[in-house]
Amino acid sequence: MRxxxxxxxxxxxxxxxxxALTTxxxxxxxxxxxxxxxxxxxxYLKIYSKDQKFIDPFDGLLFLNLTFSGxxxxxxxxxIFVSPLTFELVSFLKLLLAxxxxxxxxxLLERLIASLFEIDNIVDAYLFxxxxxxxxxxxxxxxxxxxLLYTSLDSKIVIITSFGTILLINLIGFMTSFKNHQKIINPNFFYFLLYLCALEIAPYILLYKVISEYNV
Structure with missing residues (x-):
């Protein structure tokens, strides 16, 4: 029943x-x-990055799917890989919200930092x-x-394959951004590493902590 x-x-x-995707x-x-x-x-990046808005309904709908599916x-x-979780709706909604x-x-924090250092154009393009x-x-x-829900395929294989694909997709995006802004990054590589640790890695460690305390 559970x-x-x-x-x-x-x-x-x-x-x-x-x-959300259909809409x-x-x-x-x-x-x-x-x-x-x-x-x-x-x-897509060349055309729509120029017309990006602070609140974009199109991106918002895609983000809804990302949140639900993620x-x-x-x-x-x-x-499957760490510890079995017991499904509780309230706890799961907390995970979704987290x-x-x-x-x-x-x-928002990245946008604020960009504004403080007056590099809005560069950061806006990168964030988009x-x-x-x-x-x-x-x-x-x-x-x-x-x-995972409706087939009998090995769940571990599905998750590993999907995770690898997602990692590759975002690596392509990251390398594209790095290449586009390489002239700015190279002389400020130390600050770039600080940025990666503080704003690209730390938030996901925090999210992992939330998941690991799911049933606490």
Whole structure:
């Protein structure tokens, strides 16, 4: 009965993620098409980074899917590779909220630092690129969750393959950003390393701590 209830909630959240993606495609089919083909094609970044807004409905819908799908994936991954988790709706919603909060606060903090150091244009372009690849990872996550929920494939293989694919996607995004801003990064490499530790690594360590205390 517990597994049935767990999968029922995961099904609802997966449907909400699919609905968010469908809505994003409905409000801007051309942009969604460009977004889907972003790997190996810089057209999306070149066109839409110029028109980015502080609150973008299109990106917001993609982020909703990332949050729903990411929370389910993290639940499965932690349960299988670290320690079995008991599904409790309130605790799971806290996990979902923690994931969304980490990404949002991290982004706002980066924007604040950019404003303080008057490098808004550079950081805005970098953040748009990073968020785009992160949202693209949401497509992999939702496919992965469907396999984990409704097929008999080995869960460990599905999770490892999905994690590797997501890591590769975001590495491509990171290397693209590094290449585009290499002239600025090279003379300030020490500060770049500090940035990586403080704003790229530490938030995800915090998120892991939240997951590890899931049942506490």
């Amino acid at each position: 597994d049935y209830v767990t999968y029922e909630w995961f099904t609802i959240l997966t449907i909400l993620g699919i609905f 994003a495609k409905y409000i801007n089919a051309l942009r969604f098409s460009d977004f889907i083909s972003i790997i190996g094609n810089s057209k 929370s389910i994936f993290l639940f499965f991954a932690y349960s 994931l969304a909060t980490v990404v949002i606060i991290k982004t 690129q990073k968020i785009t690849f992160l949202n693209y990872s949401g497509l992999i996550l939702i496919l992965s969750n469907l396999l």
